[in-house]
Amino acid sequence: MTETATYKSPSALRIYLGQLAQNPMGLMGLILVLIVVGTAIFAPWLAPYDPNQIMLGPRMGSPSAAHWLGTDHLGRDLLSRVIAGGRIAMLVAVATLGAAMTIGLALGLIAGYGPKWLDNILLLVFDAIRSFPVIVFGLAVVTLIGPSLYTVILVVAITSIPIYARIVRTQTQTLRSAEFILAEKAMGASTFRILGLHVLPNVLGPLLILASMDVPMVIATEAGLSFLGMGVRPPAPSWGTILNDGYNFIRNSPWPVIAGSVPIILVTLGFTFLGEALRDIFDPKLRRNL
Amino acid sequence: MTDAPLLQVRDLSIDFGTPRGRLHALRGINVDVPKGRIMGLVGESGCGKSTLAYALSGLLAGNGQVTGGAILMDGQDVTKMSDRQLRDMRGQRVSMIFQDPMTALNPVITIGRQMLDIQYRDPGTSAEKRARAAAMLDRVGIPDAAAQLGSYPHQFSGGMRQRVCIAMALLTKPDLLIADEPTTALDATLEVQIIELLRELQQEIGCAIVFVSHHLGTVAELCDDVTVMYAGEVVEQGDVRSVFHAPAHPYTQALLECDPARIKEATRHLPTIAGTLPDLVNVPEGCIFAPRCAHAWDRCRAEHPAARRASAHHTAACHLLDTEART
Amino acid sequence: MAIYALQRVFLSALIIAVAVTLLNVMLHLVPGDPAVMVLGPRATPELIERTREAMGLDRPFAIQMMTFFGNLLRGDMGTDVFTGRSVTTIVMEALPYTLSLISVSILWAAAIGIPLGAYSSIRRNTWIDRVTGVLSVGTISIPSFVMALYGVLIFAVWLGWLPAIGAGEGLGDQIIHLILPAFAVGVSWVGYIARIVRASMLEVMGESHVRMARAFGLTERRITRAYVLRIAVLPAVTLIGAGVAHLFSAAVFVEVIFARPGIGALIVAAVNERNYPIVLGAVLITTAIIVLATLISDLVIAWLDPRQREGL
Numbered sequence: 040m041t042e043t044a045t046y047k048s049p050s051a052l053r054i055y056l057g058q059l060a061q062n063p064m065g066l067m068g069l070i071l072v073l074i075v076v077g078t079a080i081f082a083p084w085l086a087p088y089d090p091n092q093i094m095l096g097p098r099m100g101s102p103s104a105a106h107w108l109g110t111d112h113l114g115r116d117l118l119s120r121v122i123a124g125g126r127i128a129m130l131v132a133v134a135t136l137g138a139a140m141t142i143g144l145a146l147g148l149i150a151g152y153g154p155k156w157l158d159n160i161l162l163l164v165f166d167a168i169r170s171f172p173v174i175v176f177g178l179a180v181v182t183l184i185g186p187s188l189y190t191v192i193l194v195v196a197i198t199s200i201p202i203y204a205r206i207v208r209t210q211t212q213t214l215r216s217a218e219f220i221l222a223e224k225a226m227g228a229s230t231f232r233i234l235g236l237h238v239l240p241n242v243l244g245p246l247l248i249l250a251s252m253d254v255p256m257v258i259a260t261e262a263g264l265s266f267l268g269m270g271v272r273p274p275a276p277s278w279g280t281i282l283n284d285g286y287n288f289i290r291n292s293p294w295p296v297i298a299g300s301v302p303i304i305l306v307t308l309g310f311t312f313l314g315e316a317l318r319d320i321f322d323p324k325l326r327r328n329l
Numbered sequence: 330m331t332d333a334p335l336l337q338v339r340d341l342s343i344d345f346g347t348p349r350g351r352l353h354a355l356r357g358i359n360v361d362v363p364k365g366r367i368m369g370l371v372g373e374s375g376c377g378k379s380t381l382a383y384a385l386s387g388l389l390a391g392n393g394q395v396t397g398g399a400i401l402m403d404g405q406d407v408t409k410m411s412d413r414q415l416r417d418m419r420g421q422r423v424s425m426i427f428q429d430p431m432t433a434l435n436p437v438i439t440i441g442r443q444m445l446d447i448q449y450r451d452p453g454t455s456a457e458k459r460a461r462a463a464a465m466l467d468r469v470g471i472p473d474a475a476a477q478l479g480s481y482p483h484q485f486s487g488g489m490r491q492r493v494c495i496a497m498a499l500l501t502k503p504d505l506l507i508a509d510e511p512t513t514a515l516d517a518t519l520e521v522q523i524i525e526l527l528r529e530l531q532q533e534i535g536c537a538i539v540f541v542s543h544h545l546g547t548v549a550e551l552c553d554d555v556t557v558m559y560a561g562e563v564v565e566q567g568d569v570r571s572v573f574h575a576p577a578h579p580y581t582q583a584l585l586e587c588d589p590a591r592i593k594e595a596t597r598h599l600p601t602i603a604g605t606l607p608d609l610v611n612v613p614e615g616c617i618f619a620p621r622c623a624h625a626w627d628r629c630r631a632e633h634p635a636a637r638r639a640s641a642h643h644t645a646a647c648h649l650l651d652t653e654a655r656t
Numbered sequence: 657m658a659i660y661a662l663q664r665v666f667l668s669a670l671i672i673a674v675a676v677t678l679l680n681v682m683l684h685l686v687p688g689d690p691a692v693m694v695l696g697p698r699a700t701p702e703l704i705e706r707t708r709e710a711m712g713l714d715r716p717f718a719i720q721m722m723t724f725f726g727n728l729l730r731g732d733m734g735t736d737v738f739t740g741r742s743v744t745t746i747v748m749e750a751l752p753y754t755l756s757l758i759s760v761s762i763l764w765a766a767a768i769g770i771p772l773g774a775y776s777s778i779r780r781n782t783w784i785d786r787v788t789g790v791l792s793v794g795t796i797s798i799p800s801f802v803m804a805l806y807g808v809l810i811f812a813v814w815l816g817w818l819p820a821i822g823a824g825e826g827l828g829d830q831i832i833h834l835i836l837p838a839f840a841v842g843v844s845w846v847g848y849i850a851r852i853v854r855a856s857m858l859e860v861m862g863e864s865h866v867r868m869a870r871a872f873g874l875t876e877r878r879i880t881r882a883y884v885l886r887i888a889v890l891p892a893v894t895l896i897g898a899g900v901a902h903l904f905s906a907a908v909f910v911e912v913i914f915a916r917p918g919i920g921a922l923i924v925a926a927v928n929e930r931n932y933p934i935v936l937g938a939v940l941i942t943t944a945i946i947v948l949a950t951l952i953s954d955l956v957i958a959w960l961d962p963r964q965r966e967g968l
Binding site: 064072150163166167168169171173174176178179181182232259262263266267268269286289293297301304311312315329 | 674679903908924
């Protein structure tokens, strides 16, 4: 227990923040992430216009004092649309990773602590799910239940569950035979007590780091499906729909494509750099494709 | 013994850069190895015997640095050699056997290919080199040697792999073989066989051997001379018989008392040397062994002892030997 | 070796069967009638009934599954709802375009990524290593469709050097049409491969057999190329094998953006017209290829690494 408790003590936190400050890429990542998250939270106050309001001014306009990123093919303000899109992206990321982590945690604990046959069945299902490409699987689901924000969340959550469940399973199995767990068991501790008190705090750290590294993947999948017209429905301003509109008029103006893609690039870089730095600081042994 | 020794280590000092500061791993080491003799290097883990062994063939880890002294091979200083000269020396005049035979061979290349590769400087066709490799494997006791050239290391047991390593090391008939605890990872019966094999081959080839070990019995059996090291310094050295029968340094005495093979009376506890190794980042003044020595007096804590003659055939670095000063 | 391969093939078949069952279960859990989904809201009840019979939807689920698997074993994946053509034929027509796209993409990525990773591991902590490191992370995290859009914008729209639409006619033209799509799909893999090769090179460099090779006076060049790289590429092979799923995902975007024929374009078109048999067939074939790719990468590793051959 003393080992897990160190994560929470303030002095340890300060040490970790100090380490992060010494890692230039990690610091840059943190700043980018804070900007994007801040923009997403305060989107309604930051956006200069209503993202769906059609302006009387020029269509496909280049950046100007009134429209910093220009306007799209309907004359909507791109900056306002990009800011609103960030809110959607963050919403999808939080909802998806929250769901995937919770379900993955539960299934991983069952696979790691439950009977062997159940473990084998779950592993087979995990492998089967992982053998679908996310986008192809997403398209198949869209045919079934139609495109929407919730379809995107469902698709990405289902395809991410196996990654989390596998990590939890491995950690649970290692801990299961650890001496202090065996001692607790011998003293008659219930399975729930052992899982809640010992296994959970030990798997939570790696899980959160993995989740922060998965944010780019979730955002890219949301934007990708929306780009194909299979995700967030127009006129809602997802970065993917902005790109789709922009792609259709790419020979008329590059600005919508640039406006839609730069935030994707920045946010994926930000979360990747931050996640890498966090992984190096907390858990150098944690690898991605576990 | 008319000519100069094959290997002369002169006042050698080596530092390692560590996060805590510079670690003075070896300080003022002097060792002579004449042609065709076997020199044992003994001491506790961390005394620097492996560091010395690696330094002899210029294979120090990246953070290691020679800060003083010289290693003369046939009069040529190893510490000043270029990469090219080092490469020419290694595997030709000096070769090495390592502690763990399980990891010493490349796992994805056949034994034959690896034995062929190390002969890249030798004349002859590859068929001749293969034949030479097979003959050497046969010599170290690998059954069906010619066929085994196509095998991979994992197909051999630990003892067999160490035999392969020995075959590779002696293939080019070197002048000096450095053996870094070659039997530590093997069980006792294999250890005897490997030692026996090394002795036979040494007599055939006539090479000198530097044999690193913490097993005193093995050293007594195999070696002609012995160098006892403690915390990066040589504390006693000389003829193996003289050193082991009449140890002059308190550390050597303690080491011999702790050797399970030498305990004569039945006892419930294995004897140990009290205390721990000193901090080598901030090396204390005086004799390095003084804090753990039962005989230490004021002089030991103030003055570093020089090597003194302890018998006709060996020397020790201890103030106790300074008979004039004691009386 | 043969037993190992057989085990793997069996497990792969099992994974595909589970995957197909999952898809079919999902189809039945979803509220709404697949026949209605196919025909749209304005279909007459008689038409819906006939379509249900044609699709076998009036029979119990277990029977449907058995029929489905039975047909699948004969290579029959049903018929296109609109044209009545065999789904197998339609999917197989599209497949070569996608396969050539993803194999060219991964080949050029490996051809650059492996030497880059090896080089930066040898020149550790120099500026070239740092630049490679940052670029790797950067390219890994940028999605392929963003790469594709910039490819179109820069090389097709602004510079006009390369075509942006279609797959081309004749070999030379096809190659030219493949440049931008293969760049978009492969570029993040350069980073992936370089990173993993660098990491495993450094790991292998620290193993004691490398020290032994040095102790025998082998040249650094020989040690890196013949002794270290052979072990260090193994994780990269696993990564590529496991990454074929990502390659297919990337191919979907790239085929849509560059208006290339292929599995991805086929699925997107089929989803838009709710042509469920085609979607299912294409997903099935894609899954099978992905499972097969993992199998092949395992076998390649067993071939490169003798320890794997007997241990399994």
